[in-house]
Amino acid sequence: MSIWRKTAVVGAYEHPTRFAPHMTPFQIHAESARGALADAGLTIRDVDGFFTSGVGPIGIMSLAQHLDLRPCYLDAQSIGGSSFVSHCLHAAAAIAGGLCAVALVTYGSTAASERFAIGTGGSFATEPPDHFEAPFGPTIVGSYALVAQRHMHEYGTTSEQLAEIAVTMRRHASLNPHAKYRDPITVEDVIASRMISSPLHLLDCCMISDGGGALVLTSAERARDLRKPPVLILGGAEAVRHGEIGTRDLLDVAAFQSGPLAFRRAGVTPGDVDMCMVYDSYTITVLTTLEGLGFCPRGEGGAFSAGGRIGLGGALPVNTDGGGLSSNHPGMRGIFLVIEATRQLRGEAGPVQVRDAHLACVHGTGGMLGQRHSGVTLILGGT
Amino acid sequence: MSKPDGTSYQKYLPRIDEESRGYWEALARHELHVQRCRDCGAKRFYPRALCPVCLSAATEWVRASGRGTVYTFTVTYQNQAPGYRDALPYVLAVVDLAEGVRLMTNVVDCAPEAVRIGMPVEVLFEDVTPEVSLPKFRPA
Numbered sequence: 001m002s003i004w005r006k007t008a009v010v011g012a013y014e015h016p017t018r019f020a021p022h023m024t025p026f027q028i029h030a031e032s033a034r035g036a037l038a039d040a041g042l043t044i045r046d047v048d049g050f051f052t053s054g055v056g057p058i059g060i061m062s063l064a065q066h067l068d069l070r071p072c073y074l075d076a077q078s079i080g081g082s083s084f085v086s087h088c089l090h091a092a093a094a095i096a097g098g099l100c101a102v103a104l105v106t107y108g109s110t111a112a113s114e115r116f117a118i119g120t121g122g123s124f125a126t127e128p129p130d131h132f133e134a135p136f137g138p139t140i141v142g143s144y145a146l147v148a149q150r151h152m153h154e155y156g157t158t159s160e161q162l163a164e165i166a167v168t169m170r171r172h173a174s175l176n177p178h179a180k181y182r183d184p185i186t187v188e189d190v191i192a193s194r195m196i197s198s199p200l201h202l203l204d205c206c207m208i209s210d211g212g213g214a215l216v217l218t219s220a221e222r223a224r225d226l227r228k229p230p231v232l233i234l235g236g237a238e239a240v241r242h243g244e245i246g247t248r249d250l251l252d253v254a255a256f257q258s259g260p261l262a263f264r265r266a267g268v269t270p271g272d273v274d275m276c277m278v279y280d281s282y283t284i285t286v287l288t289t290l291e292g293l294g295f296c297p298r299g300e301g302g303a304f305s306a307g308g309r310i311g312l313g314g315a316l317p318v319n320t321d322g323g324g325l326s327s328n329h330p331g332m333r334g335i336f337l338v339i340e341a342t343r344q345l346r347g348e349a350g351p352v353q354v355r356d357a358h359l360a361c362v363h364g365t366g367g368m369l370g371q372r373h374s375g376v377t378l379i380l381g382g383t
Numbered sequence: 384m385s386k387p388d389g390t391s392y393q394k395y396l397p398r399i400d401e402e403s404r405g406y407w408e409a410l411a412r413h414e415l416h417v418q419r420c421r422d423c424g425a426k427r428f429y430p431r432a433l434c435p436v437c438l439s440a441a442t443e444w445v446r447a448s449g450r451g452t453v454y455t456f457t458v459t460y461q462n463q464a465p466g467y468r469d470a471l472p473y474v475l476a477v478v479d480l481a482e483g484v485r486l487m488t489n490v491v492d493c494a495p496e497a498v499r500i501g502m503p504v505e506v507l508f509e510d511v512t513p514e515v516s517l518p519k520f521r522p523a
């Protein structure tokens with residue numbers, strides 16, 4: 001039994017806030033749920049499947065209480081910032097399998113107003129592999145920098161090529177009234193910005209903002225009667241990469257596993273895709289993800305990302321909202337990838353609308369690219 | 384915790400547990416060991432009770448030569464965690480041991496800007512507590 005093309009995203013809402021010291025994370029979850037349900041034309045009483053992450057080990061129960069939900073299906077997936085992309089995949093399986101009818105996915109965070117130092121706040125040592133890494137001082141940005149340095153060594157990738165990714169995201173953000181950073185930047189600006197962990201400069205790194213969002217999914221059949229054109233889940237897959245037995249190729253990121261499987265399940269190829277949403281925690285994340293998804297061969301991500309190809313008007317517009325590099329990044333960005341893809345496939349993306357956008361590829365990365373990370377790919381189709 | 388010289392050590396200390404005790408005890412003697420499965424022969428790092436290749440518990444320790452090459456690295460200029468922020472800039476690296484496994488470490492005893500991928504390095508042992516010595520590397 002295939003689950004593909006049987007379920008759809010029917011409600012999507014991105015909380016407009018980027019800095020909310022006057023709000024709690026649960027309040028952002030609740031306001032986002034209200035927005036996504038209104039977008040779908042459903043009520044909170046319709047929800048019987050609940051999906052969230054980033055709320056503490058058993059926080060999904062507290063959040064269910066906060067929203068007075070009584071779901072018959074719960075999923076508190078915890079694989080880093082990609083968790084919310086994973087929620088959509090799991091919701092598709094749950095709905096197609098009859099375990100729930102209306103799935104609500106919510107996210108809320110006040111990481112910026114609480115002044116969390118995420119990327120450079122050091123690491124934590126709780127589980128076995130951590131004890132062989134944390135003593136040496138890896139930061140999150142440092143973990144991604146290990147991959148960037150190796151990519152440069154093996155393939156001649158340059159800081160200028162990485163910088164072009166940041167410049168493109170900023171150009172997209174300049175068209176997004178909610179984006180946190182909207183002033184144009186140049187390749188020279190990125191390279192002149194402070195080195196955080198070589199070869200990654202400050203402007204190679206995503207920001208920390210506040211924010212949140214929500215999604216509503218249901219069956220394709222029920223979706224036909226709802227307010228907005230459905231965005232069908234055509235295919236998807238997950239992966240985790242780690243240090244193996246101490247032999248891992250750091251450039252073989254999770255997208256190399258989840259991407260081809262997701263495309264095969266959807267029955268489409270990278271060449272069919274109209275736009276792509278990629279977790280841009282760092283510029284190197286975009287470059288390696290595009291290789292893994294199959295948009296270009298391994299090693300060619302630098303050249304592929306240059307020359308305007310991934311910008312609006314290019315062959316493969318990526319992160320049309322401005323991404324985590326320039327629009328928002330409250331610590332776990334996965335939900336915004338699906339929200340912006342939904343806007344694009346509905347034709348609601350306004351000044352950043354990709355013309356004739358019918359097929360979108362979404363890929364979330366979670367965790368630390370050079371140590372342990374997850375990858376979740378979703379292929380979404382408009383009608 | 385205090386270092387052997389009595390100063391306070393603020394960086395993360397590894398938790399020594401039943402799966403890793405032999406590794407840390409060897410390091411305290413200034414020896415670097417990796418595990419080898421006595422059934423399938425696979426070497427593994429970090430140490431753990433069962434071989435992830437065949438799930439055998441038959442394990443032996445192999446003393447590493449301490450020689451290796453830099454697989455990748457980053458010069459860390461910002462880390463707000465106690466201990467590390469006072470050591471900036473420092474080199475976080477992944478080193479390929481001659482024995483065929485990769486481990487995370489620091490490259491020390493050279494200018495951070497001088498580190499290169501492929502550079503030959505050799506192990507040295509930093510005694511941070513009476514129980515814990517960390518394997519770090521310097522240009523060979």
